[in-house]
Amino acid sequence: MEMIAERGLEQLTMAALGREVGMSSGHLLYYFGSKDELLLRTLEWSEGRLGAERGRLLARPEPARARLEAYVDLYVPDGHRDPHWILWLEVWNRSLNADEQGRDRQAAIEGAWHRDLVALLAEGVSRGEFRAVDADRFAARLRALLDGFSIHVAIGLRGTGRDQVLAHAREFLDEALGADA
Incomplete structure (x- = not known):
């Protein structure tokens, strides 16, 4: 993940990655088959870790708003070149040429974030903590807003820091x- 974030997938060679992790490039190609598969598996691994963290924060015995802010805090990159977000940028960039299975895997990852947000919003509405909204539509809009801002943070666009x-x-x-x- 760090090497992809540091160099980008195009500049990453299987030989350099192999040296870094103590494997031959042939072994890496045997296990992953291609750089695209390596990228998707790395994203799935990273998202698995974030999904577990998201699950813990959403299970806290706090008001829905506090958990919603924690969700947003987890979603937004830590800063310029955040490794997790660089993985997403690489995946989105390669999505144009991805096969159906690759797009399905990407959709499954994004779907987990969406489902958790919808459930949290619905809970907040049902408890009277939030104004009545269509949780699914609101979640789609909020995630689009966060994606746009997060891309700016991850690429280091001036004037768009994490705190802002x-x-x-x-x-x-x-x-x-x-x-x-």
Whole structure:
């Protein structure tokens, strides 16, 4: 993951990766078959770790708003060249030429984030913590907003730092879900 984030997939060679992890490039190709498969498996591994962390934070005995802010905090990159987000940028870039199975795997990862957010929003609405919204539609919009801002943070776009993005997200949630949210 670090090598992909540091060099990008195009600049990464299986030989260099093999030297880094103590395997031959032939062994890497045997296990992964291609750089695209290596990328997807690395993303799935990274998302597995984030999914476990997301599950823990969503299970906390806190109000829905506090857990929603924790979800957003986990979603937004830590900063420029965040390795997890660089993986996503590489996957999205290669999605144009990906096969159906690759796109399905990507959709499954994104779907987990979406389902967790929908459930959290529905809980907040049912408890009266949030204004009544269609949880699925709201989740799609919020994730699109977070994706856009997160790309700016990950690529290091000037004037778009993590703290600014989190402030924008809090403001949006206040306005969209109610000031008491």
